[in-house]
Amino acid sequence: xxxxxxxxxxxxxxxxxxxxxxxxxxxxxxxxxxxxxxxxxxxxxxxxxxxxxxxxxxxxxxxxxxxxxxxxxxxxxxxxxxxxxxxxxxxxxxxxxxxxxxxxxxxxxxxxxxxxxxxxxxxxxxxxxxxxxxxxxxxxxxxxxxxxxxxxxx
Numbered sequence: 238x239x240x241x242x243x244x245x246x247x248x249x250x251x252x253x254x255x256x257x258x259x260x261x262x263x264x265x266x267x268x269x270x271x272x273x274x275x276x277x278x279x280x281x282x283x284x285x286x287x288x289x290x291x292x293x294x295x296x297x298x299x300x301x302x303x304x305x306x307x308x309x310x311x312x313x314x315x316x317x318x319x320x321x322x323x324x325x326x327x328x329x330x331x332x333x334x335x336x337x338x339x340x341x342x343x344x345x346x347x348x349x350x351x352x353x354x355x356x357x358x359x360x361x362x363x364x365x366x367x368x369x370x371x372x373x374x375x376x377x378x379x380x381x382x383x384x385x386x387x388x389x390x391x
Contacts, residue, residue, distance in 0.1 A: 288313040
């Protein structure tokens with residue numbers, strides 16, 4: 238987007254997330270809970286701020302499996318701002334936009350698995366070779382009912 242519209246017209250944000258892989262595996266809290274600790278010290282009050290040249294922005298980016306790549310950089314290299322609304326453990330489970338999970342998306346997941354040499358991994362509990370749209374949608378619907386988004390993260 239920055240290339241198409243120019244950096245001055247694009248402002249990307251990140252909200253609290255866990256360090257998570259494309260296949261849904263949660264590695265844990267970003268920065269081993271350092272961000273969570275800082276927000277808790279502020280009574281978990283909602284806050285938004287620029288990441289550029291901030292203590293948060295200068296932290297190494299570890300919010301996705303891409304963090305294992307040497308050139309991924311810091312949070313401010315990947316996002317412009319941070320918005321904190323509440324702790325992760327309070328977030329309701331997301332309701333997936335099922336129309337986004339097209340056959341093309343399934344093909345992209347398979348491509349990524351091959352690129353990452355992860356063909357033997359499961360994606361939402363489905364093996365790479367058996368991944369299909371109908372089963373994926375069923376798993377997504379079952380997995381979100383009456384659950385918190387990161388219920389195992391305290």
